[in-house]
Amino acid sequence: METKKILRLLIAEDDEDDRLLITKAFQKCIPKENITCVGDGEELIQYLNKTSLAENCIFPIPDIILLDLNMPKKDGRTTLQVIKSHEEFRKIPVIIFTTSNLKEDILITYTLGASSFISKPSTFGELVKVTKEIESYWSNTVLLPT
Secondary structure (H helix, E strand, O other): OOOOOOOOEEEEOOOHHHHHHHHHHHOOOOOHHHEEEEOOHHHHHHHHHHOEOOOOOOOEOOOEEEEOOOOOOOOHHHHHHHHHHOOOHHHOOEEEEEOOOOHHHHHHHHHHOOOEEEEOOOOHHHHHHHHHHHHHHHHHHOOOOO
16 A cells, blocks of 8 residues: 655745645644745745755755745746746646636636646635645645656
């Protein structure tokens, strides 16, 4: 029997309260040390540029990226373009996790290569449910590149 894969998650979220709530929700199913947060798209790209496949690297390549759209410096759309145009990073699934539910945002992010588009839930209970669904799907259902 195959052991369950524990995801390495990179969260790009500029709102400190949202970042805290999202992290707490994911900690119900992912160990804290497997969750990394950055405050905007520039920080996300800087983090990815420091990653390595080397064992015990302080900046491991994430299995999935949770990306907010509306952030300062480099927004989610621009950040997604950068990720998907990079030969090494384009294989990382990117989940858009935003307050937006605009058709234009959904269309452009899928066009740019997003793997999923999820509108942020309005309660912590709903957030926990969504984070468990994300973790289960990406840990147990799909096969990710190594």
